[in-house]
Amino acid sequence: MKRPVPTIKEIAKRLNISVSTVSRALHNHHSIGLRTKTRVQELAKELNYEPNQTAIFFKQGKTFTIGVILPNLSESFFSSAISGIEDFAKTKKYNVLVGQSHDDEQTEKQLVEAMKTHRVDGMLLSVAKNTRDYSHFDMLRKYEIPLVFFDSIPKKQDIHYVACNLENGMSNAIHFLVKRGHRNIALINGPQTIIASKERLEAYKDALARKRIKIDARYIISTDLSAVDTHKAMEELLALKRRPTAIITFNDYVALDAMQFAKRNGVVLNEDISFVSFANLPICHYMENPPLASVEQFPYEQGNKAAGILWDLLDNPDKTNQEYQKEILESKLVIHNREPQHPSILQA
Amino acid sequence: MKRPVPTIKEIAKRLNISVSTVSRALHNHHSIGLRTKTRVQELAKELNYEPNQTAIFFKQGKTFTIGVILPNLSESFFSSAISGIEDFAKTKKYNVLVGQSHDDEQTEKQLVEAMKTHRVDGMLLSVAKNTRDYSHFDMLRKYEIPLVFFDSIPKKQDIHYVACNLENGMSNAIHFLVKRGHRNIALINGPQTIIASKERLEAYKDALARKRIKIDARYIISTDLSAVDTHKAMEELLALKRRPTAIITFNDYVALDAMQFAKRNGVVLNEDISFVSFANLPICHYMENPPLASVEQFPYEQGNKAAGILWDLLDNPDKTNQEYQKEILESKLVIHNREPQHPSILQA
DNA sequence: CTGTTAGCGCCTTCAC
């Protein structure tokens, strides 16, 4: 025979006072006499009273939950980002619902739908690689569910977002390489359909131009980021008469694939060809010949800021469809040293 | 001037029928005439009616949300596990709340508390490395919130859990090494305080015994899993007169640290000393000299099964404190080939 | 200072 879960009603009955008094007493409302207040609070403690959140969610029309949809937690970029989000959410007593789109548009849409149904107060989203249609984002707007993008941003007006400007990082990267005597610098880029590739490409061109280095179209290759495609790209580059002496890759994974291929084809890594990439994965610290440097994109900070913007929107719902907040972090080139930065460990 | 969000009340008013009729019509209740049913459903569609989940949560006293607390999403083990959880949850229309304890007991407790407050229907948890006190788990039991552990299990009776039996994997590993002629096989283990270390140690001893190899205490070293501690362990091992020719490490990260140290000290990896580890990180595929093999612990499956058990408990709440469900997967040795298994890519 | 009351959206007896 278990006692029913205590409610304010229960407390009220036991104390022969009204529920509203109990409610106010529990909230330390000033209009409640000290005597009753303490009586209520003591009984509440004694009964292990805890407000029923579902009732409060209902009443307030809020769930104190934000939804986060991102491509893939297995990428350290995103697991860092979610830490940034989580840490912010914690300070605001918000909880975090996650969903992985696995870079699939359909899955992304389903997740958006599921989270809308669950009535999250707002959402953070990093767009899946193959998402072309943005109707689910418009839908959220119609429902006035604030949405803040981070890292992977749709080509779309009037959105809130946090992203990392790659120009600076790319410019640093080129500068770094040129200073080391490189003039033949290739770029293994991602698919042309995604914004991130465009940005890299433009930054690459700009940076070379500023160094007065002529752009060679054969040095610029788009891939779908798969290992095979990267290998093909490398094959092309290695076959060139004027072989590049340095290669900048879309991200560290691509760099790994590229380097693996190069090595198998007799290239001495970072001597014959130097590599620089984007993202700065922790595993680079374990490699014998990691890319010489990576452009850091601050995932933790992006997540954290995105959550901050969302928080701001939740606070001022009117803003949601008015002023669009954009936050742009500056990327930065990180020269790799070989000392291992230990990734957080233990898996038991 | 925006219309209010449509409710069944609204629909009822417009159709001049009662809310209960609307409610039943929307649920396809048999006692509702076809005419009214379709009228209701059409209007509902037209108004874009959607039931207010928070109201339903409230009414049903459920949130259709499960909480997942794990040490660290940055470990690929856990990001796989969460995929397993997410995939299961999706089939049951459950959502997943996540929290990272960062292997800290206090954080873990706070997360448990926060999720309890949020009224998750149940929780999945992988215990933080330094958690000694289990009062938060008992607390959940008192609140009758079902809890299923996975991977990292507390030393505690009467719990539901999914774990991976390391015996098989360890036995395979030893067999693998012995077959290659090794007799001097060391173990760099984790901290003695955690169960996972104990399991490994016992399995190691058993497996050696079965091979009739005498156990040398100097071959067994406990570390706190940090890089420095691993390096120290390696130093000790390398200093032995009878140097080990093979080393089994607690996990891949430890293996990486150990190998890095060994290499710097002139050891030719996997020739002078062969390495075998636990976990099978994807990055191993990119290494020039990865551990020869890893004991796979099936994180996706563990997460998936744990979610399944939780689902079962949610369905039969009486079970929660009665039959304790334990699911034990068999670990398996995976011989590394060098072909890259591409980790899911893109970060833009 | 405290109590009364209404109502959030939905579901579910119970009654017609």
Add this chain to the structure above:
DNA sequence: GTGAAGGCGCTAACAG
């Protein structure tokens, strides 16, 4: 086949 009414737990407007 349909409607009326009550209630889930909590808050807040209004009334003393």
